[in-house]
Structures are given as structure tokens and as C-alpha cells.
Amino acid sequence: MVDRVHAWHPEVPAVREVYHASFEHAYPLHAHDVWTAMLVDEGAVAYGLDRSSHIAAPGAVTLLPPGVPHDGRSTVDGRIYRKRVVYFDPAWLPAEAVGRSVVHPTVRDPRATAAARRIHAALALPGDLLAAEHWTLALRGRILAHLGPSTVASRDTPLARRLRALIDDRFTESFTLSEIATAWGAHPSHLTRSFTRTYGIAPHQYVLSRRIDLARRLLVDGIRPSDAAAQAGFHDQAHLTRHFRRVLGTTPGAFGPSAGR
Template structure:
């Protein structure tokens, strides 16, 4: 069942028939706070209009536009007016696009970045809608046709809306600063449930709490607490998808209780853990 937010609409995560891909169907006037996803996101605005701000600047998308987001890219999202907006979205495991880029370019593994938050590309819209329909209606799909649709979408996405480069670039900050923040970020990624403090992270990095807070937000787009909360939601989502009970998932992900997890889940994903669990069955 879809998750309803009073009169503000609904966000639904239907079962997706493609391994490594998650689907979202949304129709809502909800404004989402700054957050990021751990996957590449590609979608189409079905009705209304949407605006968001991210590291790539403020953008607006309207009906029939395609929207795209990179893993770890911090952004927010709100409707253009009180009528809200509706969209369909597919989220791809990063390895899917990186492997496809390597295959297309006949090179070693590459770093992939989707370059446009919003695009008016009728072909991309068509390829997305064809794959989305197959992904959420498995009873009506043909495996070969679905695989072809996936390959054709990814190929067009990479050729027209992405850049591919060798990994290992240090961006935005000096190399030493990037390494410092990468270590702090890895500490959170490795165990989001751990009760780390800002002082813990700063001591390990050999810098002050104020330096860490400023550098972490500069490099990731989020302060450490917000980043850890997001990683806890990701961990809880993964546990729930594997069949772990909601209460156990909340405890394992570091939430105070199941209600705490539910509030964080809805805030960042727009869907309750219970609805997400139902979609994964």
C-alpha cells in the first residue's frame, strides 16, 4: 500500500523486478529536506512542477522533464505550487552504471557523474517509461526485452547525460583535507549505528571539532549528524529489504526506537518503513 501524508499525497515503492534497481511512484505536495541517496536516480515528472537545490545549483522541472541525481549528491525538493507534483523514479546501484561505462568505453572502471539535474529529452523520457513499466509490472514483462530496455536506457544516459573519468580525483578541498574527511565519512559508513560524537571524529582526524564540522559539510554537503542519520536510514532500509523486523532493524541501525526510525524514514524517503517492507515482500 502507498504511504499517505494526510492530504499532501503519497509516496509508494512498488516491488521492482530488476536486481539492483528500486522504483518509486510519488504524488505529493511534501517538501523534502536536504538529503542524498546512495544510488543514481533517474525519473520523469508526470504532472505538476518540482524545484530543488543541490551542488549543481537551483533547478526546476516540469511535466515530461527527466530528473537525475548522483549518489551522495545533497539536494532538497519541493513543489512549484500548492498543487504538488507527481513523478516516477528508478534508483540504480552505482556499480551498474560504472560497469556499463567501462563496457561502453572499453576501459578500466570509471567514475560516473550525471551532469544535468533536469533535462528535456524526449528519447530519455521514452526509454525511462518503457523500462519503468517493465520493472514494476513483472507479470507482463519479457526478460530479454527488459534487459534490452535497461541497456538502451543506460547507454543513452551515459552518452548524453554523463561524464566518465578515472577514479581517484580529489575535489573541492586540498588532498590532505579530502583524506581527513574521507576517513571521518568512512567511520560513519562502516558503522552508522555506532554512537560516535563530533569529538570522536575530530580526535581521530587530528583537527578541532569546528574544523571537522566545517570541512565535513563542505565536502559532503551535510553536517556529520545529518549524514549519519541518512546512513542509518539506508542501513535500516537494507535490513528491512532482507526481511528483518521493523523493531530489530531500528535497533540495529542505531535508532532510539521504531518510532524514531519511522520519523527519519518518512522525512528522507517519504514512505514509512512498514510500507517499504510491504513493497519488498
């Protein structure tokens, strides 16, 4: 049961969206196209990131890189957790930081945690967007220090990269893996195996993740659910609502501009 969901787009450079929630929803496997910095204020969240298990708990910043699949659930059945999330542009951190962040997603640096909290505090006060920008830069610096100079290359193959680029360009459209495989001279099963082995998420799950992210942003911008569904590539509003409930634990209406205020 959702207790509270509040999402909005602040006018802060590099920040895509801010999302506050309090619930016990279990997220299925999904991926974002942005960097995610999460604070857990109450409870704890168990999550898998690229086939490894982690715990997000108060006192640390959890960093989730773009394109890497993850899930999430309360560590205690029936207990809610409260979280505050900032979604940053893909270019907020260098691309080579993705591999390192997969291995070290928990940032226990107290200065990083303080900077993340100050971002949310500044966003709560009218006229403090410049302060919020300052703290996003401070958080970036602490995260880069946490990740260190060496990076771990993420698993990748040319075919999987090619399919992911196509999905990123066409995820709002209707297409089949069979037609792509035919055009590329490959078998659909090989495409699926290559993508899933490389990114840890099946192509159809990745498409759904991209569509949900886009629909959520459109809803926060004030687009009606029926229009957001169409623009994001869902068959209709009911299709959007069904997947919103499954993935986000709430309905599209919770993300309207006045929701949660």
C-alpha cells in the same frame, strides 16, 4: 498528506529499488548512496543539488548522483506531484560521471525519457524483468551520451573523504565526531567544516540519510519497523518514525511489502 507510496525491490540487475509516490511533501536536505533516476508525471519539483537550483518536470529524466546532497518540494504550494523513481547501484555509472551529473542533472533526451518509462512499464508486468533490464541498459547509454566525455571533478579533500568512508562503514553504529577527531589528531569543528564544505551536507545529516535509506530497504523486504529501526541504527521505532515523517513524508508502515498494492 501522502496519497500513495509504493516501493519494492525488483530482481533486475543494477536496480536497488523502485519507488512511486504522489504527494506534496517537501524533502529536507539529504543524500543517497545510489544513482537516482526520476520521472515526474504530474506537477513539478523544485530542488537544490550541490548548492544549485533546478526544476524536475514531466518530459525529462532527473539524474541525482550518489553522495551529493539535494532537497525537493512542489513548485506550487499545496499542489501534489507524482513521481516514479529507480535507484541504481553506485557502479551503474562510472564514478567520474558524478561531477558532470551535478552540473547537468536534467536529461531532456526523448529517448532517455522513453527508456525510463519503459522500465516502469516492464516492471508492472509479471515475467517482463528481462525487458526491464534491457531498458535500464538503454537508459544508461542515453545518460552517458547526455553527460558527454568530459567530467567535472567534484570538490573533495582527503580528510572529508576519510570521514565519509568511515561513516559509510559505521553509520549504523553510535559514535561521535569528537572521538573520531581525537583519534585522528584533528578538531571536531575542522572535521565538520571539511565534510560540509566538500559534500554540501553536514556529517550528521549524511548519517541520517544513510540510515533512512537502509531502513526503507529493510521495510520493503518485510522487516518489522522495530527491527528495521534497530538494524539501521535508530534508537527505537519512534526515532525511526519521526525522521521518516520529516524526510520521506510518510510513516515506515507505508513501505511494507503489501503497502500501496
